[in-house]
Amino acid sequence: AQTVxxxxxxxxxxxxxxxxxxxxxxxxxxxxxLFWYKQPPSRQMILVIRQEAYKQQNATENRFSVNFQKAAxxxxxxxxxxxxxxxxxxxxxxxADGLTFGKGxxxxxxx
Amino acid sequence: EAEVAQSPRYKITEKSQAxxxxxxxxxxxxxxxxxxxxxxxxxxxxxQFQDESVVDxxxxxxxxxxxxxxxxxxxxxxIQPAELGDSAMYLCASSLAGDLGAQGEQYFGxxxxxxxx
Numbered sequence: 001a002q003t004v005x006x007x008x009x010x011x012x013x014x015x016x017x018x019x020x021x022x023x024x025x026x027x028x029x030x031x032x033x034l035f036w037y038k039q040p041p042s043r044q045m046i047l048v049i050r051q052e053a054y055k056q057q058n059a060t061e062n063r064f065s066v067n068f069q070k071a072a073x074x075x076x077x078x079x080x081x082x083x084x085x086x087x088x089x090x091x092x093x094x095x096a097d098g099l100t101f102g103k104g105x106x107x108x109x110x111x
Numbered sequence: 112e113a114e115v116a117q118s119p120r121y122k123i124t125e126k127s128q129a130x131x132x133x134x135x136x137x138x139x140x141x142x143x144x145x146x147x148x149x150x151x152x153x154x155x156x157x158x159q160f161q162d163e164s165v166v167d168x169x170x171x172x173x174x175x176x177x178x179x180x181x182x183x184x185x186x187x188x189x190i191q192p193a194e195l196g197d198s199a200m201y202l203c204a205s206s207l208a209g210d211l212g213a214q215g216e217q218y219f220g221x222x223x224x225x226x227x228x
Binding site: 004032033042043044045046047050052091093095096098099101102103104 | 115153156202212216219222
């Protein structure tokens, strides 16, 4: 079974600084997807960024980018120029047939 | 902007009672998912529908949980009888397609927070 590990239960960053959230996964599949989801307090979960495993180029969405290391099974999320609205739970998810989520990282933005 | 609707948002019930949650996906989305999210953990898939058919219910505790999507649109998740360990957030998500590519992006509803006393 696939597993997703987020080793940072909580991270704190100053507004306007950069923060990196870590994620590792375990799989024997060669073709799959990886995702980062954001869950703000009392609001619905939304997709932040996706990465197809067959693509070597790291995905980027505005201030959000990933560092995908397929051999190391690592998929970290970098948030640049952190904003107060980035405060949320962030979940890393692995997808082949369905989605398997990690336990999440609580991101705190210090003003 | 179209959203996934869920009701109720909060539900408190006593153990051994029956409880039901409702989900209305985004119009045109053929695939519907129910997840359970225990406090402090990530969501866990309970059941996946493609139109009105169940695609995956391998993690659904079938002795007490049931799910249906009779007309391939909205869906109901039922627990009977509820147990203390069922306290969690129940999330519904929908997508255009059941794959994980661009067509399969999942849109989540706000969830139903269940407390069993």
